[in-house]
Amino acid sequence: MTEATRQPAMLEARGITLKFGGVTALADISVNIGQQELVALIGPNGAGKSSLLNVLSGFYRPSQGSVRFDGLDIGHLPVHRVAQTGLVRTFQGTHLLPNMSVLDNILVGRYMHMKSTLTTAFFYYPFAHREEIAQRAIAEEILGFLELEHLRHQKVGTLGYGMRKRVDLGRALAMEPRMLLLDEPMAGMNGEEKEDLARFILDIRESRQIPVVLVEHDMGVVMDIADRVVVLNFGRKIADASPVAVQQDEHVISAYLGGKA
Numbered sequence: 001m002t003e004a005t006r007q008p009a010m011l012e013a014r015g016i017t018l019k020f021g022g023v024t025a026l027a028d029i030s031v032n033i034g035q036q037e038l039v040a041l042i043g044p045n046g047a048g049k050s051s052l053l054n055v056l057s058g059f060y061r062p063s064q065g066s067v068r069f070d071g072l073d074i075g076h077l078p079v080h081r082v083a084q085t086g087l088v089r090t091f092q093g094t095h096l097l098p099n100m101s102v103l104d105n106i107l108v109g110r111y112m113h114m115k116s117t118l119t120t121a122f123f124y125y126p127f128a129h130r131e132e133i134a135q136r137a138i139a140e141e142i143l144g145f146l147e148l149e150h151l152r153h154q155k156v157g158t159l160g161y162g163m164r165k166r167v168d169l170g171r172a173l174a175m176e177p178r179m180l181l182l183d184e185p186m187a188g189m190n191g192e193e194k195e196d197l198a199r200f201i202l203d204i205r206e207s208r209q210i211p212v213v214l215v216e217h218d219m220g221v222v223m224d225i226a227d228r229v230v231v232l233n234f235g236r237k238i239a240d241a242s243p244v245a246v247q248q249d250e251h252v253i254s255a256y257l258g259g260k261a
């Protein structure tokens, strides 16, 4: 057991089974994520990584099992309520608004934190105005943190893929996560972009003191930044250990070489 796994868990998934018709995508998976842990979720294609992230973030209801986030059973909450608890995820690809600026896309993430509605904005304009200034200041801080200030007014659709993924991370940060679930945040990036994003992920964990779960295919990145690696194969958890231990695990080696360990 590592130091991190001895901490009280921020997220606890117990006995998760997920079926799609006749396909068992996840079979009896239990996993804990400790406070401030950076956990990588790896496995061959079709192993169940995205499915598990979808269950952990409340997007999929498991056929069996439970997920508790900071002591709260999130299994029956609607997705938007899960996000309001601070469990925030990003998706493969990006879900940004291409015709809006970088700043506005980040402000979209702030929306759920804005106290004023359209009605209050109409009747109490000074309050709503002050609120908007406050939200913009927070968005600007995120732009600064992710070194995106120079692109604040640029339309997202004109950016390269690596930068769009960075904006996507900014939008997730704008939602004030208490835990971040990132689905292949580095897919399609070049080496330099990956290094930058890995640095930002480590900085987020350090400065916000939150746990991060990362689905990632690049083993170099995983081994460099993860505290712990959870390995799935054919919907089962086959390893859950430090990066060094996982690299030497015969079940993991066999899974990546195509065996059914």
Ligand SMILES: Nc1ncnc2c1ncn2[C@@H]1O[C@H](COP(=O)(O)OP(=O)(O)OP(=O)(O)O)[C@@H](O)[C@H]1O
Binding pocket: 020, 023, 024, 025, 043, 044, 045, 046, 047, 048, 049, 050, 051, 052
């Ligand atoms: N919506 C769905 N309907 C039916 N089957 C699905 C669905 N989503 C996933 N599956 C199946 O569940 C299994 C796990 O898929 P999942 O996408 O979670 O794997 P993954 O490890 O994320 O794969 P990849 O690395 O290719 O993204 C696969 O057999 C897949 O075909």
